[in-house]
Amino acid sequence: MALRTNATAGQCRGMTGIRSRPSIKPMAATRGRSKKTVELPAFPRGSHIVTRTIYEACSELAEFEVGLANLFCMHTSASLTINENASPGVPLDLADSLDRIVPEGRMYRHLDEGMDDMPAHVKSSLMGASLTVPVTGGRFAFGIWQGIYFIEHRSGEITLFEIRFW
8 A cells, every 4th residue: 555645755764653544434414404592481590400491492403313502591690511410419519519619799890780790690601601512313412411501690581592403
């Protein structure tokens, strides 16, 4: 087998371990792209597992054999994350931990909407407003105990998600 390279034969002397490229099987084609805006109801402050809610709102997901889903939270006082969804203690501990990491108080300059306003923005920035999740067989390709969490760092706002599949 001839090695194709820009190097001369003299420059290639001494090279060891050169192998042919492995064959790469193309991924299954998806049926296109999809974008949807989903409105979540107002959640109380805390961590909420919303995987089932997203499945129910996005029947288009079933059309994708292989792809990616990007979820973007259009709310500055909330965030998204993936975490364990089996134990009912995880959402409670997650919310409690964030409250300890970013406490409320007068140490912030931005208190326009209350003592929880700026801490909510900080928590949202720490956790993130978007997720990209692999899709396989029309479902999110999670580990066995994983689910999508919506974390409301304040209380009571209706939240919009933009979800894109490709």
